Structures are given as structure tokens and as C-alpha cells.
Amino acid sequence: MKTIGVLTSGGDAPGMNAAIRAVVRSGCENGFRVMGIRRGYNGLMYGDMYEMNLRSVSNIINRGGTILYSARSPEFKTEEGMQKAINVCKEVDMQGIVVIGGDGSFRGARDLSLRGVPCVGIPGTIDNDIACCDYTIGYDTAMNTVMEMVDRLRDTSESHDRCSVVEVMGRKAGYIALNAGIACGATTILIPEVPFDFERDVIERMRRTQKAGKRHFIIIVAEGVGGVQEMAERIQRETGVESRATILGHVQRGGSPTVRDRVAGSQMGYRAVELLKEGTGNRVVAMQKDQIVDFDIFEALNMKKSIDLDLYRVAHEISI
Amino acid sequence: MKTIGVLTSGGDAPGMNAAIRAVVRSGCENGFRVMGIRRGYNGLMYGDMYEMNLRSVSNIINRGGTILYSARSPEFKTEEGMQKAINVCKEVDMQGIVVIGGDGSFRGARDLSLRGVPCVGIPGTIDNDIACCDYTIGYDTAMNTVMEMVDRLRDTSESHDRCSVVEVMGRKAGYIALNAGIACGATTILIPEVPFDFERDVIERMRRTQKAGKRHFIIIVAEGVGGVQEMAERIQRETGVESRATILGHVQRGGSPTVRDRVAGSQMGYRAVELLKEGTGNRVVAMQKDQIVDFDIFEALNMKKSIDLDLYRVAHEISI
């Protein structure tokens, strides 16, 4: 009976539990002994792991976060850390590991693969900032959480003829901002991928929609742009509309995952085990054009992706 | 100034308002006079319509249902009905109509196009049963509504060691059932597209998972399969597990739309106006592989699509 492991690394994302569940269930059904490794690469270095069975993953598909916990692990990036992990893998005769996380986690998976422990990555991050994927686990839930929160802000903005300037997560990427911004009918969406002129794109747009009778406004600002406090002050000064800045914060990371995140997590976990079953490592499972595919990790880490500018144009035209 | 119209027809779906909003906003921005036609083809036959402006569609993107109302219209399928509609179109000099609805509504759009009123269809139905589309407006929200309801049923099923046999919408298609079933960790999913043997696929599976320690069960049954009451009785009789049938009903049609339904509705509405601007009619806007595309209506109505059997296999393997 061969042993494989599963771990979650980096920021947690809703749907990670669905992926863990699929890896464990599919692993057990395929005759593997499946070890749950706690707190990412930390657990791997220090042997903090336990054998999981079909029931270990019951009733978790609907829960946010990760039952295996997550952590950053600077030590793992050192040669000593890597050596500790390799030693643990030898002790338990680890035949493969599924690593659920982001780009940083995949680098670790690549390095382990190179040293003889075949690893398969699954993209799990709310930010959707992994180049080989159109879609990462947690992204759909995070967008919907943002939307629900902004829908609530809208009630109070509308009641008071105010402008809400809202910073949403996404690190250096504007995916959450762009989609949630369209979904909330934001007057302007500012993302790092598209240069903007504050006067033209915010102030002038607001004035134009004011002429069309609009009295309350939502401005969505990606984390990678930032500066919402100053923006709110400037808007109030220049337009006379009472303005408030809101930073949505870590609430965006949690919550019960959506259908899409649960299904994608399940599919990706299943595919990862298929790859390990075939003895293939150093791969990343991905979703492209709604299909589950997989890539070499090296290749995946060197890809680029760009945001959908058509979508940006749609946003611009219909949010008047 | 050219006049175009927009109507919703057939069953309502969350996200239709996002599409209406995009048509109106984009129409106005492109210099059209946009008429909102009430209650589908009925409103067209009887001239029940009103001019909409940028503010007519404020604060609707987050609301379920359709602000233009919907209705079935048998009269419109008759030659007399069609003639009434054509006459109304002539009166207001209608240069194009955006029809948001399902296959049946597209047939009407095709017939109007043939008689000189260019129509563009937008797929709006929770059932996702339109052949030319991977995805229809309302589908994502409906799946998530089903999932939330089944998550609630799970609480009580688990507390009482019961089996819940749940019928979910989808008419003759199993898309909602398959995806929501995976998302809810259903032990078995029965859909019209895949033949099943009740003894093997339900009873035997339940017995097997019972041996693995499971004591509560969710069985998801598509509307096109039906018969949940009898199934619940048979399950209780054969397995001894107390079983309850639930038909989720029309609750599945409503609710505030998800990000995906709001964004797709916006994109499709925008594209529909682009087509009318170019003078093109007899087209259906669609989403394929996450891209907005469009098809000739004749062609679209003759397409076939099949459910993702890989997904069915994933469901089967990991829901043990």
C-alpha cells in the first residue's frame, strides 16, 4: 500500500476542504494510504501528519478554511528545511504529495519533485492570480462575499446620498475588484492592470452620472491600487458628495464555499490523485476555459495571464 | 434616434435584471431609444411598453426576478398574434428587440427576425438547458440556492441519522442536480442523462458507505427523474434508514443573483446591443468556454449538448 500526502499552504481559501476531501476519498478508493499533513510545509518538515480515511473528510465540504491548517514556512525555503522534509518523506515512504496553495507553494512542490518526491499542485487562492489558471479555488466565494458586503453598503449609501470607496482583496491582481465591481454596479473600478486618471475616471464620471440623476456611488478599488482613505477625502472635496472609505478585510477570505468552488475543488483533487496514480509529479492541475487540465510546474510558473479588458470596457459603459 | 426594445419571456431567472440593465444602459449610451416591453411577447402584441432611461435600471442588478415581468404567450404563436406584434413594431418603428429567455422564446425571436424585426436572444433560464451555451443566466444562482437549502437539510439529516431524498429543478436536464449534488456531498445523484439501477446505484451505495461508518445520507434527484416520495419509502424499507422526501420547489427560481449571473447578464446584454447596432438580427448571444460568443438562431436551436460525464464519475468516486 503506497502512501501519499496532502497539505494546504499559504493563505486559506474556501473550497480547499472540498479539494482535501476529493484527494482523501479518491486516494483511499485507489488503494493509497493518505496522510493529512498539518500547517503546510511546516508539518512536512516536522512529521506533523495523520492517516486519513473516508470518514476523516465527512461534513467538511461546506466549511470555509482548511481542516489541515495552513502556515507560511520560511524555514522550508532553506536547504536545511528542505532536507528535513525529504527525511520525513523517506521515513513514511511518501510516494507523492498534493499541495493546495498559490505560486509560492508550487515552488516548494517543484523543488520536492526535483528531489524525488512527486508533487502535484492545486491552485487555491481567492486572488485568482495564478497564471496557468482562469480560475482558482476560493475566487468565486470571495467575489460573492465582496458582492454581498457591497450590496449592504449600497443600502446605506443610497439612504444617505453618499459615495462608498471600497478596497477589496486581490493582492497585485484586479480580478475580484473587476468582477465584484460589475456585479455591484460600481460607478468606477480601479485595478492595478489598467492605468487610470483619477480626475477623469472618478471625478468626471461621478459628475456625469450626477447629471443623469444619480445621487449615491460605489467606487471599487483593488488592494493593489489602495489609497481609499485619501480617495474618499478627495471625492468629497471635489464633488461635495459625502464619502466614506471601507476596507473589507479578512472577512473576504472565509465563509462556506460556493457551488463553483466546491465542484472545482472536487475535480482538481480527483485529477491530482489520477496524476499521482500514474506516477506523474511536478504538475499543476488547472482550469482553463472551464476544462480541467494540467501543466508542468516549471512551465506553469513562467506563464503570464492578463485581465479581460473587454470586461473592463463593459463595466465602463454600463455603470453610468 | 432609432428605437429598440427589450423583453423577458418564459420562466424568470436571477440575473435577468442585470441583462436588462446592460441593454438599457448600453442602448442609451449608443444613442438608441430603449423601450421596456412588459410580460414578454404579450406586451409586444398589445403595446404594453415604456421608454427607459439610464435611471430606470438603477438599483436592480441585485434583485431576483425581472422588472419587466414575464409570461407565457400562446397567442403569440398564432399568425394573428404574430401580426399584432408586427403591427406594434411598425407603430413604434422598432429597429430591434433583445429577447431574454429560453429555447421557446428564441423561436419567437427567430420568427420576428424573419419578418423584418431583427431580434437577438439572450439565454436566461436556471435550467442551463440551452444547447448553444455552456452557461445560462440564473443557473449559477439556482445551483447555489439548492446547495444552501441542502446544507440546511444536512444539519437535520445528520442529527437524526436520516436519509434526505431531494428533488431539484432542471426540467429535462440534470445540470443543477449534478453540480449541486457534488457540492453537497450527495451519496447518489440521479439525472435523466445517465441511466441508473436503483438497487445498485442507491441501495448498494448506501450500504457500502454505511459500512464505512456513514449514518446520514443525501440523495439528489433531478426533476426529470422525479419520484422522490416512492424512493424515500423504498430506501427506508430496504436499508432501515429513516428517509424523507423533499421537493425544493419554486424557491430555487428566486433570490439575489450571484456574481457570475450578474456579470454574465451584463456581458450578454452589452453584446446584444452591439449586434443590434451593427444591424444584425436572428442571433443568440451565448457563453462557451467562458467566452461571450454569438450564433445564428436557426443554428443554435439545432445544436445538441451533453452533460459532462467526467464530472459524474468524479461525483461517484468521492461521495463515499
Place this chain on the structure above:
Amino acid sequence: MKTIGVLTSGGDAPGMNAAIRAVVRSGCENGFRVMGIRRGYNGLMYGDMYEMNLRSVSNIINRGGTILYSARSPEFKTEEGMQKAINVCKEVDMQGIVVIGGDGSFRGARDLSLRGVPCVGIPGTIDNDIACCDYTIGYDTAMNTVMEMVDRLRDTSESHDRCSVVEVMGRKAGYIALNAGIACGATTILIPEVPFDFERDVIERMRRTQKAGKRHFIIIVAEGVGGVQEMAERIQRETGVESRATILGHVQRGGSPTVRDRVAGSQMGYRAVELLKEGTGNRVVAMQKDQIVDFDIFEALNMKKSIDLDLYRVAHEISI
């Protein structure tokens, strides 16, 4: 170190876990050994219980259902069943039991108290049908679940000018129906506590509101009244408004509890342990006029309560 137990009995209700958590935490803090008894009185008769500590109840306050499971237990009502339970209590030297459930469960608690095992009841049922309480655990969550579902039905009813006739839970009591009915703006609310004349209270009211311009309708019917299918048919026949019956079903029992259910469950669990600490048994903890109080079980079982007819009148006047 004295031993006490906690069990949940009868139908599960959201907030039961908050009460279990408070009993366990408060029990441990007061120096008790706390046993979690599984599946109500069944677990008591067969010794199916385990020792709980502060961490046994971590991360459950937000979960629906009951982590101790629940069951009906006809055997416990027999002399033999009672004797089994008493024997188990002697074996583990049980000094008291907290019973979370409804009237039926309190009868068992009374009988155990009479035989020397002091029991304290906590009212846990979504139906709010316990005479000594203004409010029972689970009631607030169930009302809000009903409201959210009817809000969704409203979207589709409004879009199609339909009438939705909705049966909601509550057994023989109309509390959920009355409150959720007001909250959803139901045109008519039918409850077992108030006799009605269908022609006058449903048909005539609908006609009157039709004259005031209303075209879609919600009729809320308590489980104790029933007959929604026939009502929908009669409404359609007599008013011409397309009508649909919906039975909301067991979805109403589940879901993450509201603040009120979590707080009340916590307060009641805490009070129950206070009583056992004083050596008091045969009591029911209750909420009256927003205060936590407690009653003799005999007394509690003989109380009567009546529904707030003022509230019914408010509903009648403002839902036009």
C-alpha cells in the same frame, strides 16, 4: 468530582449546539465531569455517552443540528426503558442531566427527576410551542429561514403575477406562520389559533388588494392548517390568478443559528448548570419577557399560552 450529563431529544433545532456548549463549558468550570449522551434517551438507556471537555465544544456554536444527535425513543416511555436509564445513571453516578428538547422530552425529565436523577429541561424546538416560554431555541432561526425562502418565492411570484400559497412548519402552533407572514408581507396568514373563512379572509382580501393595484400574492399557511394544494387550486379558480402551492419542508429545521438562538441557548445552558449546582432538579429553564426564568416541570407542563392576537390584527391591517 460529580458527574452530570447533557442530551438532546426530539426534533433538532438550530441553537441546540450553543446550549450544549454552555452546559459543557459551565459544567467544567464548576468542577463537574460532563458526559455527552448520544441520541437522546436512547443513549441514556444504553450508556452511549462520552466525557466532554472545554475543547469538545469548540467551533460548534455556529452549526445547526446537534452534535449529540437526537432520536425519538418509544422504549424510554416503558417501565423497562426507564429502568435501563436509571441503572445507567447509577453506574456512572449521574448527579443530574440537562435535557434539551420539547414538551415530550420534559415528561421524560420529570419522570427521571421523580426517580432520583435531577433533570433540568431547556426548551429546544423551532415550533415555539412550549407553554412556559415566550421563546424556544431554534424558533428565531426557523422564522428567518422561512422568511428568506419566501423572499425568494416573491421574486418569481412578482415576475409572473402569481399567487404563492406556502405551508410553513410549526406543528399545531402558528407562531412561525404569523411572524414570518408579517415579515414577508403576506396578504393572508392562516393559523390554527384563529378560525377563518376562506372566502372572506383569502378570496375577498385578494380581490380588494387587486383593486388597489396588487398583482402578486403570498398566502402563508401554518402546518396545523394545511391543505395548500387545494387552496392554490381554489384561489386560481375563483380569482383567475395563477397560483402555486409550496411546502417548505425540513429545510426550515437546519442552518446556522441566528444571534438570538445562540445567545438564548448559551444563557439557558448556563442557567441549567446553575440549577444542578444548587442540587435543584425537575425544573425547566425558560425565557419570559426577555428574561431567563425557571419553572417546576409539572407546573410548566400544565401551563397554557396563547398567540398574540394584536399581532394578528397588525398583520391584517397592513398587508393590503
Place this chain on the structure above:
Amino acid sequence: MKTIGVLTSGGDAPGMNAAIRAVVRSGCENGFRVMGIRRGYNGLMYGDMYEMNLRSVSNIINRGGTILYSARSPEFKTEEGMQKAINVCKEVDMQGIVVIGGDGSFRGARDLSLRGVPCVGIPGTIDNDIACCDYTIGYDTAMNTVMEMVDRLRDTSESHDRCSVVEVMGRKAGYIALNAGIACGATTILIPEVPFDFERDVIERMRRTQKAGKRHFIIIVAEGVGGVQEMAERIQRETGVESRATILGHVQRGGSPTVRDRVAGSQMGYRAVELLKEGTGNRVVAMQKDQIVDFDIFEALNMKKSIDLDLYRVAHEISI
């Protein structure tokens, strides 16, 4: 036909629309002409009002915010402002006004009553900081919104063994913080009404629960206490647990109201019209011990209320 008015003033709160609806419906049913006054006392001073009928308030009971808009009005506090309002009241022959808002709004209602325009106040504020009321409209929704957001934070705190220090609204009152804190299982709750020693009540408590095996923590801090950023830094420094501060912000004000807020809003609006019908002004409608009552405004403004310290003790004991 006598004329009455209704306005919302101060911060908006979910459930205000239910109260407006009840005032309008009940007003119309009792033969009044009902004027909706926009943007609080501003609309009264400048005659910005419109006649409402039964249908003006259709489909609003489920919506957050206020359809009459709200605003602060420093001008109304001047003698000139008051005179403008009185003049407008004379012009339309205003026989009474229902004022939905907080303490500040009630002072205006008192002054208008003194000058011959009978006013009735309805307590609408999420903060529950009105002395004559156990419960104010919007409070229940705000608590549940906070709870849902903290439930989400919990997912990510748990996954990363972190401490979340969360500031919640309530101005100078700790009601939201105390109840939401219990509901979320907060390790410590800091409110302005109870003095605290940070070392003892936060750091020591965390250390104690750490010994009991807990690795993630929620600290709820009322707005009236503040300082979450510094607290998070201190916690991290002293306990070594990675800590993050979150200020939930204006999201807490919005959202579809709960059953309780919709029902209480309906009852209070109904009672306010009853009072005006009897010619009574200068009253505040209130909820005390779950009953609708009313008070003289002078009296109401001089009342004191204190937070439930028993509840604080429960929180302290069971959140270990």
C-alpha cells in the same frame, strides 16, 4: 381628510422600511392622507414630500436602508429652521408626523410637538442605544450581520492559528458587541459599560485557553472602546499569536432586515398611527419586555438603561 407625514432621520437602519410601510398602510386604512417626507427634517423644512398610497410601499419590507432617505440637519436645530418646518406643516395642514430615528431625532419631534405639530417617535437605530427601549429597529439585523462576518473571520483565524481583534459598531453602547461576541464565541468582549484590565481580561484569558488547547481567538471590541490596531499588536507581542485587527465598518448598517426587525418595525408603525389617530403627540413608541408600549418624549429622553451584566458574566464563563 387629515394629513400626516412620515420621515426617517439620523443613521439608516434595516427595518425602517417596514415601519414606513406600516405607517403608510395603516394611515391610509384609517382615512389619512399620508405624506412621505424625504431626507428627514431637511425635507420637512423645504417641503420635499409626496403623497403615498397603499402601493407606494409594496415590495419594500425586505429592503435595507430607507426609501425616504435620511440626512442630518443642523439647520433644523436653529430657530429659523424650525420656523421653516412649521410653515411647511401649516401649508399642507399637517396633523401629525411619525419620526423614525434615534435620540437626536426625538428631540426634534419633541420641539415640533411643543409648537403644535403632534409627533410620534419610533426608535430606529442599529446601536440599541435608546434608553426607553429594550430593542430598537435595525439592532437585530446588525447583530446578525456582525455575527456572519465574524463567522467568516473565524474560518481564516482557525486555519492560521490566529487572533482576530474585531471592532464592531454601537457608538457609545456595547449591545451589539456583547451579543454578537457571545454568538461568535469570542474569547473576550470589551465594551464601554464594563471597565477592563487588558492584561487580565485579554492576555491572561488567552493564555488560559491556550493551555486548554485553543489556538485561534476572536476578541470583540465595541466601537466605544476602539483601539483594535494597538490591541492586535500588543496581543501578538505578548502571546506570540499572530494577530490581525479588523474594523467591520458600514457594512453593518445595511442588508435585508431579519424577521424581528421587520415585525417590530410593523408593530411600531401601526402603534404610531393609532396614537396620531387619537390625537396624541409627543410620544415615543417603544418595546419593553417584548411588549409594544409608548412614553412621553420628555420622559423617554431622561430615562437611563444599563446593559445586562448577567449576560456579560455568561459570556465570560463559557468562552474558555
